[in-house]
Structure formats: C-alpha cells, structure tokens
Amino acid sequence: MIRVENLVRKFGPTVAVKGITFTVKDGEIYGLLGPNGSGKSTTMKILAGIIPPSEGEVTINGIDVSKNPLGVKMIVGYVPETPVLYESLTPVEFFNFIGSVRGIPEEALQERVETFIKAFGIERYLGEMIGSLSFGTRQKISLISSMLHDPEVLILDEAMNGLDPKSARILRELLLQFREEGRSVVFSTHVLALAETMCDRVGVIYNGELIAEGTPEELKEFAHEESLEDVFLKLTESQEEVVGIVQALREAL
Amino acid sequence: MWPIVKILYRELHYRRLKSNPGIAADPGKLGEQLKNAGDIKRGMALQSFAFLFFGIMMAGSIAGAEDETRASVMFATYALLPFIMALYTTTVNASYAVSMGIFEPLKPLPIRTGSKYLSLLLAIDNVPAVIALLPAVIVMTAEYGLPGFLGLLWILTGTFLGHVLGLIVFTFFGSASVGGRLSKLRTLARTMGIILFISMFYALNYFQEYVRKHYEELLPFFAKYSMAYPFSVASITEPLSSLLLLLSYLTVLIPLYLFILRKLWGRMDEVRGSHAKTVSFKAETHSPLLALLLKDLRIAFRKSALLVGLIFPLFIILPSAYNILVSGPVRKWAIVSVLFMMAWVTSISIDTVLKIDGKAFELLQTLPITVGQFIRGKLLVMNVIPVTAAVGLVLAVSYLNPGEIILLPVAIVLPLLTSSVAMAFFYWNERELSVPETNFGHVMILMILNGMALGTVFALWYFFGYAYALTVATLGLFLVQGAISR
Numbered sequence: 001m002i003r004v005e006n007l008v009r010k011f012g013p014t015v016a017v018k019g020i021t022f023t024v025k026d027g028e029i030y031g032l033l034g035p036n037g038s039g040k041s042t043t044m045k046i047l048a049g050i051i052p053p054s055e056g057e058v059t060i061n062g063i064d065v066s067k068n069p070l071g072v073k074m075i076v077g078y079v080p081e082t083p084v085l086y087e088s089l090t091p092v093e094f095f096n097f098i099g100s101v102r103g104i105p106e107e108a109l110q111e112r113v114e115t116f117i118k119a120f121g122i123e124r125y126l127g128e129m130i131g132s133l134s135f136g137t138r139q140k141i142s143l144i145s146s147m148l149h150d151p152e153v154l155i156l157d158e159a160m161n162g163l164d165p166k167s168a169r170i171l172r173e174l175l176l177q178f179r180e181e182g183r184s185v186v187f188s189t190h191v192l193a194l195a196e197t198m199c200d201r202v203g204v205i206y207n208g209e210l211i212a213e214g215t216p217e218e219l220k221e222f223a224h225e226e227s228l229e230d231v232f233l234k235l236t237e238s239q240e241e242v243v244g245i246v247q248a249l250r251e252a253l
Numbered sequence: 254m255w256p257i258v259k260i261l262y263r264e265l266h267y268r269r270l271k272s273n274p275g276i277a278a279d280p281g282k283l284g285e286q287l288k289n290a291g292d293i294k295r296g297m298a299l300q301s302f303a304f305l306f307f308g309i310m311m312a313g314s315i316a317g318a319e320d321e322t323r324a325s326v327m328f329a330t331y332a333l334l335p336f337i338m339a340l341y342t343t344t345v346n347a348s349y350a351v352s353m354g355i356f357e358p359l360k361p362l363p364i365r366t367g368s369k370y371l372s373l374l375l376a377i378d379n380v381p382a383v384i385a386l387l388p389a390v391i392v393m394t395a396e397y398g399l400p401g402f403l404g405l406l407w408i409l410t411g412t413f414l415g416h417v418l419g420l421i422v423f424t425f426f427g428s429a430s431v432g433g434r435l436s437k438l439r440t441l442a443r444t445m446g447i448i449l450f451i452s453m454f455y456a457l458n459y460f461q462e463y464v465r466k467h468y469e470e471l472l473p474f475f476a477k478y479s480m481a482y483p484f485s486v487a488s489i490t491e492p493l494s495s496l497l498l499l500l501s502y503l504t505v506l507i508p509l510y511l512f513i514l515r516k517l518w519g520r521m522d523e524v525r526g527s528h529a530k531t532v533s534f535k536a537e538t539h540s541p542l543l544a545l546l547l548k549d550l551r552i553a554f555r556k557s558a559l560l561v562g563l564i565f566p567l568f569i570i571l572p573s574a575y576n577i578l579v580s581g582p583v584r585k586w587a588i589v590s591v592l593f594m595m596a597w598v599t600s601i602s603i604d605t606v607l608k609i610d611g612k613a614f615e616l617l618q619t620l621p622i623t624v625g626q627f628i629r630g631k632l633l634v635m636n637v638i639p640v641t642a643a644v645g646l647v648l649a650v651s652y653l654n655p656g657e658i659i660l661l662p663v664a665i666v667l668p669l670l671t672s673s674v675a676m677a678f679f680y681w682n683e684r685e686l687s688v689p690e691t692n693f694g695h696v697m698i699l700m701i702l703n704g705m706a707l708g709t710v711f712a713l714w715y716f717f718g719y720a721y722a723l724t725v726a727t728l729g730l731f732l733v734q735g736a737i738s739r
Contacts, residue, residue, distance in 0.1 A: 012280035050618050073621040084615045086548065087352075088555045093548075096537050100544030101620050110536035117534060127532035129555075 001026050001061060002047060002153065002184055008055035009042050016042045018208040019056065024201075027182040029175060031189065031199035033228075035236055039208040040188045041081060044157045047186060048078035061152055074102070077151035081158040083142035087131030091122065091141050094130060095148065102149040109148065116144040119170050136162040143171065154178060156187040160194065172198060196228040206236045257359075258373045263291035264355045265374070268612070269690060290690055297380050303694040304385035312388035321397050321490050328404050329486035331389055335382040336411040336483060342378040343419025345562040345605050347371060352556075352611030368517035372420065372510075379412050381694070393489075400489040403496065407486045410502050414482055417506055420513045422561055541622060545630030549609045550637065562605025566598040566639045574646050588650055588660060589714070592643055593707050596667030599639040600675035600699050604691045606631045607679075618686050625739035627686055628676050632669070639668040659719070666726050667710070671703040673733040678702060680737055 002024040009017040017039045024030040034040045045051045046058055049065050049072035058065045065072050086094055099109040117123050120140040125133055130141060139162040146154065154175070160168050175185050175198065189195055195202055196216045204212040204219075212219055212235050216228050223231040270286050271277045289295055311331045318324035350356070350371065359367050386408050394401025480498065488495040539547065553559045573591050577584075610617060617627065643664035651658040678699050679689045706729065714722035 011277075012282070014280060048619060070621045070623065073619065078619050080615070080619070084613055086552065086610075086613045086616070088552050089548065090532075092532060092534050093551060095534065097544050097548050098620070099536060100538040101541045101622060103541070104538065106536040106538050109538060110534070113534045113536065123533075124531055126534055 002030075002186065003059045004043075004047070004056070005058075006056040007043065007046065007053050007058060009039075009046060009051070010054040016208055017046075017053075020205070020208075020210045022203050022210060022213060024184045024186055026184055027179050028200045029179050029185045029187070029198055031187060031195040031202040032205060033188065033192065033195060033202055033232055034205035038205045038236075040205055041157055043205065044078070044155050044186065044188065047072075047153075048076050048155050049073045050078070074149075075152040077146035077149065077154045079142050079146045079154075079156045079159045081161065083135075083138040085130045085138060085141060085145075088129055090129055091117075091126050094141065095145065098145045098148055104149055108150075112148050112150070113144070116147065119174075120144065120167050134162075136164060136167070139163060140167060147174075152183055154183065154185045154187070156185070158188055158190070160189055160191060192227070192229040192232055202228070204232060204235050211235055254369070254373070257370050258377070259293060261350075261355055261370055261374050262293050262296075262377065263287070265350055265353060266291040266296075266690075268353045268355065269688065286690070293377055297377065300381040300694045301384040303697060304381040305388070307697070308385035308388040311386070312392045315389050316392045316396070321400065322487075324393060324397065325400060325404075325487045325490045328389055328393055328489070329483050331386060332404070332408055332411050332483040332486040335379060335386060335408055336415040338382040339376075339379045339412045339415025340419045340422075341415075341562065341565060343375045343416050344422045345559060345608060346375050346378060347419065347423040348556050348559050349608040349611060350374065352608075354612060368514045371517065372416070372514060375419070376412075376416055379416065383408055383412055397490075399492050400495075403489040403492055403499070404486065406499055407482075407489065407495075410499055410506070411482050411486070413506060413510070414502065417510050417513065419561075420510070420517060424513055424517050426560075541626050542630055542633070545622070545626065546633045546637075549606065549630065549634040552609050553605075553634070559605055559609060562608075563602050563634070563638050565601055565605075566595055567642050570595050570598065570642075574642075577646075578649060585657065588646065588657060589663075589711075591646065592660065592664055592667060593711060595639050595643050595646075595664075596671045597700065597703055597707055599635060599668040600671045600703050601696055602635050602638075603631075603672070603675040603679065603699070604696055606634045607688050607691055609634070610688070614686075614688055622686065623739055624680070624683060624686055625737070628680055628737055628739070632672050632676055635672040635675070636668050640665055643668060663719075663723055663726065666723065666730055667707065670706065670710075670726055670730045670733065673730060673737065674703050674706055675699050677733050677737050684739070 004020055004022050007017055007020045008015065020039075020043060022030070032040045032043065042051070046053050046065060047060065049060075049069035052066050052069065060072050061075060063071045063075070086097070089097065095109070095113050098104075099106075099113075104112075117126065120143070122137055122140055122144075125137055130138060133141070139159070143156075143159060146156075156175075159171065163171065172194075175187070178185050179200075187199075199216060201213065201215055202219060203210050212222065212231075214222065219228065219231045220226065223234050225231045225234055267287055270283055270290065276283050276286055289299065315324050315327050315331075318327055356367065356371065359370070387405075390401050390405045390408070392401070393404050482502070485495075485498055485502075488498055538544070553563055570591055573587075573594065577587050577591060644661065647657060647660045647664045650660075679691065679695075680687075683689075710722050710726045710729075713725055
C-alpha cells in the first residue's frame with residue numbers, strides 16, 4: 001500500500017509538487033495523469049526513493065521513503081520515462097549486474113530473466129551492446145530490469161513509450177497479473193484510453209496539485225464528459241485552448 | 254562556431270552538476286555553480302589561477318638554473334605537463350562528453366564536420382596547463398631571449414600533439430564494441446594497442462639512445478637532440494634546428510589533425526561494432542561491490558578512451574620502473590621511490606572513475622546501493638591497475654633479490670591510502686549518491702594533500718624504519734576508510 005500525505009517537493013524557490021495526498025491500495029492500479037511539467041515524474045521519483053520529499057510523508061508498504069530510501073528501493077520496481085541503461089554492456093551483463101546489486105539468487109534470476117526475455121522477444125539481442133539497440137528494445141530491457149527482483153510495488157513513468165503493440169499488450173497483462181497478486185502499481189501515461197481501460201483509480205495532477213481523483217467512471221460523471229481524454233482536457237483547462245490552437249494551425253498551414 | 258562551443262561547454266557542466274542530487278535539488282545553487290563551472294572564461298580563469306601557482310614554482314627553478322643548457326633541459330621536463338594534460342583530457346573527456354549525449358542535438362543539423370566543436374571543447378581544458386608554463390616562458394625569454402619564445406611555440410605544439418593523439422585514441426579506440434569472433438582477444442589487443450600507443454614517445458627516446466650509441470658519427474643530429482617530445486624541447490638552445498624540428502612536427506600534425514576531424518564525426522557514437530552472435534542468458538551474480546567493480550572495468554575496457562585515464566599512473570611511472578629492472582643491482586630506495594610515485598599518481602584516476610557511469614549514473618540512483626558501496630566500488634576500480642603494477646614490480650624485483658618481498662604490503666597499502674584520501678576529499682559528509690565536479694584544479698589540490706600524506710610516511714620510513722612507516726600508513730588507511738564509510 002502506498003500512502004502519500006501532503007507531499008511537497010521544492011526545487012529552490014520552485015514548488016514542483018504542492019501538498020498532494022493520495023493512497024494506492026494493495027492490488028490496485030493507480031494512474032497518474034497530467035500535462036507535461038505537472039509534477040508526475042517528480043512524484044514518481046519520490047515514491048521510488050530516488051529523491052526525498054521536501055515536506056509531507058510517503059510510505060511504501062509501511063516503509064518511510066524519507067527515513068529509509070534504500071528499503072524502498074529494495075521493494076519497488078521503477079521504470080523512468082526514457083530508459084537509462086549502461087549502453088556498453090550487453091543485456092546479459094546488465095541483468096547480471098542488476099541481479100547482483102539487488103541480491104537476487106542466481107536460480108531465481110535465471111528463471112525470471114528467461115521468462116521475461118521470451119515474453120518481450122529480445123532473445124536475439126542478448127549478446128549485443130545495449131547502446132546499439134532500438135529505443136523500444138532498450139525500453140523492454142528497462143522494464144525487465146525493474147521486475148527482476150519481484151517487486152512489491154511497480155512505478156512506471158510512461159512505460160509504454162516505444163513498445164510495439166505485442167509488447168504493450170504483454171505489459172498490460174503483466175500489470176493486471178500484478179494487481180491480481182495484490183501488488184500496487186502506479187503508472188503515468190499520456191494514452192488516456194489506456195488509463196481508462198486499465199486503471200482502477202486515476203489521479204489528475206495539474207501545476208503540482210492533485211485536482212481530481214477517482215475511478216475513470218466517477219471522473220467522467222463528475223466532469224460530464226464521455227471519455228477520460230475530454231475529462232482530462234476539461235480539468236486541465238485545455239479544452240478551449242486546444243480548439244483555438246487547432247483553428248489557428250488550420251489557418252496558418 | 255564559438256557560440257556552439259559555449260553552449261556545449263555549458264551543457265556538459267550542467268549535466269554533470271545535475272547528477273549531483275545536492276545541487277540538482279536547488280536551482281539557486283545549481284545556477285550559482287553553473288555560473289562558475291559552465292562559463293568558459295570564468296572556469297578557465299579559476300583553473301589557470303590554480304595552475305599559475307605551480308607555474309611560478311617552475312619558473313623559479315628555471316631562474317635558478319646555472320646556464321642556458323640546464324635551463325632548457327628543465328624547461329623540456331616541464332613541457333611534459335601540457336602534453337600529458339592534453340592527451341589525458343582529450344581522451345577521457347571526449348568519451349565523457351559523448352556519453353553524456355551533448356552532441357545528439359547537433360546530429361540532425363546540417364553540420365559537415367561537427368567534430369571540430371568537440372575538438373575545441375576539449376582543447377579549452379588544456380588552456381590552464383599552457384598558462385602554467387607562461388611564467389617559465391617569460392623567465393626563459395628574459396634570461397636567454399629567443400629560446401624562450403621558441404619554448405612557447407614548443408609548448409603550444411606539445412599541447413596540440415597531446416590533443417591530436419587523444420583524438421586518435423578516441424577515434425579508433427573510443428567507441429565501445431563487443432561481440433563477434435575473438436571479441437575478448439580484440440579487447441585485449443585494443444588495450445595493448447593503447448598502452449603501446451601512448452608509450453611510443455618513451456620507445457622513441459630509447460630507440461634514439463640506441464642510435465646515439467651506435468651511429469654517433471653518421472647521425473650527429475640524433476646524437477645531439479632527441480626528436481621525441483618533450484625531449485625535443487631542449488633543442489631551443491639552437492634556434493634554427495629547433496625551429497626546423499618544430500616545423501617538421503607541425504607538417505605531420507596539421508594534416509593528421511584534419512584527417513582525424515573528418516573521421517571523428519562519423520564515429521562519435523557511444524557504441525560502434527556490436528557483431529553479436531546469439532547468446533543465451535546465464536545468471537552470474539556477485540556481491541554488490543564486485544558487481545560495481547566488474548561493471549566499471551567492463552565499460553572502461555570497452556571504451557578504451559576511458560582506459561587511458563585508468564592506466565595513466567602506469568604511463569607516468571613506467572620509465573622509472575623499467576630503469577630499475579634493467580639497471581643492474583636492485584637499489585631498495587629506487588623501488589621505494591617508484592612505489593611512492595605510483596601511490597601519488599593513483600589519485601589522478603578519480604576523475605576517470607567518476608566519469609565511467611556517464612548518464613547511466615541515474616540508474617544507480619534507482620538501485621539499493623549505499624554511498625559507502627559506491628565509494629568502495631570506485632576505490633577498487635582506481636586501485637586495480639596501480640596495485641597490480643606495484644605488486645608486479647615488487648614481485649619482479651623480488652625475483653632478482655628475494656629480500657625485497659617485504660615491500661609487498663606497502664605496494665598495496667600506499668595506493669589504497671591515496672585513493673581513499675581522494676574519495677574523502679570529494680565525498681566528505683556526502684550522504685547521497687552523487688558525482689562531484691572534478692577538474693584538473695581539484696586533482697592538483699588532491700595531489701598536494703596526498704603528497705603531504707606520503708611525505709609523512711616516507712619521513713617515518715627514513716627516520717624510524719619500514720615497520721613503523723607501514724603501521725602508520727595502514728592506520729591512516731583505516732582512519733580515512735572510517736571517515737568515508739557510510
């Protein structure tokens with residue numbers, strides 16, 4: 001279970017996250033939605049124990065991220081929005097490095113890597129250097145490495161980026177399986193149709209504040225809109241702006 | 254061209270500072286630090302000021318030389334500094350700049366030879382070393398006239414030489430490659446190639462000695478001057494010959510530089526050859542510390558430009574070690590001095606080991622790695638080559654004189670001590686994983702600190718004996734280790 005209470009994150013005078021509060025229950029997929037620069041990635045990095053909060057309290061399965069970020073990193077799997085990997089290592093070396101640092105027993109590592117590389121179809125790239133692989137393949141490696149230690153909580157920042165339809169489907173199934181096993185998943189995406197079908201609950205962040213929260217159905221009802229995309233545009237005050245921009249573009253081009 | 258270089262310089266330092274959580278979290282602090290580190294003029298002025306301190310010391314010793322010949326020989330020795338710095342900064346920083354991805358935005362633009370920006374960006378870092386030699390040039394000019402001016406030309410040529418050689422190393426060995434048939438053998442060959450490449454100036458000098466001994470009448474020019482830099486700088490006492498030699502250098506270097514610039518742009522990728530055959534996954538886990546060490550060594554051996562930074566201590570002490578082994582009866586203090594020298598230069602490689610991760614440092618921040626594990630991992634990487642070399646030297650000497658085996662512990666303890674001091678210097682009170690800003694100015698301060706530590710150990714050895722010095726060095730090592738343990 002993830003508990004976020006009055007989370008504030010400041011970068012000098014800039015307040016990126018302004019007193020956010022939400023909870024992600026065990027066995028729940030929680031979608032964090034928001035326009036670029038709204039504070040989603042900062043929130044997710046705090047949840048993953050990568051950066052500390054300036055104020056407020058965040059606990060992941062009872063572990064306080066401020067007091068024990070290392071403990072949080074042990075149980076969390078985190079995928080950043082762009083894969084950050086050692087490009088001159090091969091996937092084999094990289095997975096072994098991650099396995100070693102995370103203290104995964106060899107047998108379990110062998111089994112998990114074999115399962116994931118088959119699932120994502122990257123067997124033929126295992127001996128190549130990561131830097132020579134396509135963005136999508138690197139994203140798959142990043143995803144696999146985040147799940148090798150069988151994390152209790154998954155935090156995925158735009159994890160669907162660059163994935164082919166088959167891999168995106170596999171990831172979706174994996175996340176649903178995670179939910180069935182009672183684990184928590186937080187993920188951000190700009191593909192709102194995906195969030196609508198996958199998330200049990202959704203939080204909309206705008207300018208560092210959580211401006212709406214609920215199931216996709218509740219949000220649609222609340223905003224009197226038919227799709228989550230319309231809800232999102234309405235809540236982030238972008239609906240009229242988008243219409244105006246599209247009109248201006250048509251005229252200009 | 255200059256505006257682009259300014260942007261690249263600022264971008265490189267910005268990304269470096271951003272990887273330090275303590276700075277990245279505070280835009281005010283980041284901006285303040287970036288004002289110094291990211292501004293070329295300010296950065297150069299600060300570093301040059303630090304270097305001038307050494308420059309004045311060098312100029313002082315030249316002023317005190319008895320005659321022109323001695324002054325020129327001394328000047329030639331100092332001329333090694335800009336050459337080494339240019340070679341080092343070019344190879345290591347080229348690899349680092351590329352791995353930080355600062356050239357990616359330039360690639361889609363219609364730029365024919367983008368590598369000239371890289372070249373200029375790297376050349377900027379060599380300015381302080383050239384400035385450090387200016388006081389010596391002024392003294393030489395004031396005392397002896399034209400040789401001083403020629404000395405300046407030689408220093409600029411030496412810096413250019415180091416820069417071109419660095420670019421060659423980066424172009425042909427810089428990008429990582431793996432896989433294919435005999436890939437391990439190729440990695441070994443590349444490593445050996447680099448060692449031979451950067452050692453070739455010593456080799457040239459030894460070759461010349463050979464020529465001098467055997468063909469003195471036939472080759473008077475060889476007998477008088479060494480053609481290899483920096484020994485060639487001593488020729489400034491005979492201006493015409495020196496100028497001719499200098500022009501010969503430039504005749505080779507300028508076309509070589511232009512050729513390399515053309516080659517370089519196409520090769521500025523993190524990863525090049527990856528001729529992998531299909532492999533299956535085999536789990537092989539280690540302790541986190543060993544995993545960090547293996548990861549760094551793999552990257553350094555694949556991106557050979559980084560390897561140059563790691564083997565630098567070896568490059569500096571190689572001639573002295575060679576002399577000990579070939580000069581007949583083993584003199585204990587000669588070996589001891591090499592061991593101290595090796596330990597002293599070990600800390601230089603901190604700059605390289607902290608650059609190995611590049612942008613992937615962000616990945617480390619997501620993993621359950623403590624600051625202590627990170628520091629110890631980097632310490633091991635710093636020590637692999639110097640400790641192996643020092644132990645190898647002691648074992649080789651012990652083969653000739655078995656009694657010298659007692660030097661084995663000190664061959665291990667001293668490099669560990671100086672590298673621990675280096676880590677303590679950069680990570681004092683640091684509670685988060687971070688990459689501190691390291692430039693040659695910092696490394697110089699570090700060299701002074703380690704010089705003091707080693708000087709103390711050496712004095713104890715000289716006055717009270719080996720056992721006492723070893724005990725104090727070991728205690729010092731534990732003390733510093735305690736200070737950086739988290």
